Amino acid sequence: MRRGSEGAKPTRLRRLAIVPALNEAGSIESVIREIRAEDLDFEVLVVDDGSSDATAALAEAAGAQVMRLPFNLGIGGAVQTGLQYAREHDFGIAVQIDADGQHDPSQLPQLLAPLVAEEADVVVGSRFLGERNYKAPLVRRIGIRVFAAIVSAVVGQPLTDTSSSFRAFGRRAIAYFARDYPHGFVESVEATVIAARCGLRLKEVPVVMRQRVMGQSSLTLPLSIYYSIKVLVAVFVGIFRRNAYELED
DSSP states (O other), X not given: OOOOSTTOSOSSSXXXXXXXXXXOTTTHHHHHHHHHHHOTTOEEEEEEOSOSSSHHHHHHHTTOEEEEOSSOOOHHHHHHHHHHHHHHTXXXXXXXXXXXXXXOGGGHHHHHHHHHTTSOSEEEEETTSTTOOOOOOHHHHXXXXXXXXXXXXXXXXXXXXXXXXXXXXXXXXXXXXXXXXXXXXTHHHHHHHHHHHTTOOEEEEEOOBOOOOSSOOOOOHXXXXXXXXXXXXXXXXXXXXXXXXXXXX
């Protein structure tokens, strides 16, 4: 079994990898294999978000637990489903990992370390800390920086990658977000604001993410403007929405 840095992996907390998936038959098996190669103690849960291809069958064949949603709920609904599973089965840590292979499971020790050290409740893997190896198109980089600055001001701490979905949740965050998780277009941004507002401790850590290897981004200038407006709406929704639940100790 491959191991990361000493002390980076918890010894007592059960760990769950939540993999939201929609028509990811081409990559889901390799994602599951990589998670298992990094740490055999991780249980892998694939939340099949209404796929029309063989994603669910291939995930089961690769040894993952699979929850099939009856129709597409979007990534927010799939993540909340996974967090509900984590809470019901008493997992102490849950990590969201994309099914397209962009998130590198070898970076899991970096994500887990602050949770194990009880320094954070939510840990976000940032592409823009450390060596900053992730190269995004100019328009996207500008947008990310602008909205990172806005969200940083809202939550009262510096953040660099508010749209990253490579995240780890501790027990308190699992309990809260299992009951109340945003389902919007930019759920990761809204979840970041909600976490800060309801008293969850946020921490960013540098991670290396893979570049897109298949297909091309559909992000154009008009879509970038539309996306920017959606992010702003998500931020203000996160600010003004009423917290539905109290944090559990």
